[in-house]
Amino acid sequence: MSKLIFINLPVADLPKATAFYEAVGARKNPQFSDHTGSCLVFSDTIHAMLLTHEKFRQFTTKQIADAHRSAEVLICISADSRADVDAVVEKATRAGGAADPTPTQDFGFMYGRSFEDLDGHIWEIMWMDAEAASKACQKEGAAQ
Template identity: 50%
Template structure:
């Protein structure tokens, strides 16, 4: 079974995308980062590879979807608290992200989301599993 997850995302401007995610507090592994790609560290086992569109095209024969016009994927990451969700979404908005829905508070789960500079949809969620409905 796989032990690591690599999410590959095409980006229009690698430097702007790196700056956006660095502003949210993510770091990049320099060993896998160059002028074509940046390896964003999400956790010890989860990474997002931000690839320039021209480099991304070398991995597929299909057209690259425009994430601003159609949903390609929803990337959901867990958060340690409701306040962390609120904070990261506020930072994302200040860095140029767009909001595509209102936050949802289900009591046991709080989630909110944004679209990054290329339109990729990111969701952050806090779940209190002790409060899960029966």
């Protein structure tokens, strides 16, 4: 069985945050959602748990970071193509997020952009041609 990842994110407004991620392309799983949290499914193995601050506090004694003021994590998810990278960032922007809070990365064989959600959490969207990346790494290793 594949390992699953559940990213737990504190959100200020659960209905707005849920709508944002649905607009970006995630699907809400009602089986694991209620008035304190929404389970958003990105793939069979990747899920984001959007939690109200009250619910999030049940899992940690640490202060909840204000992601608009400080970076607590950079979440990176893969895309199937360069065009898909751009499409996801465009969807996030149309849904109220901010495009490209981190520098765009374009190495030919790898392309990535990012968006910031309504609560300031940063998501990187990355496409990579694995074969070309492997060749580039081999070429770089041979040059050293």
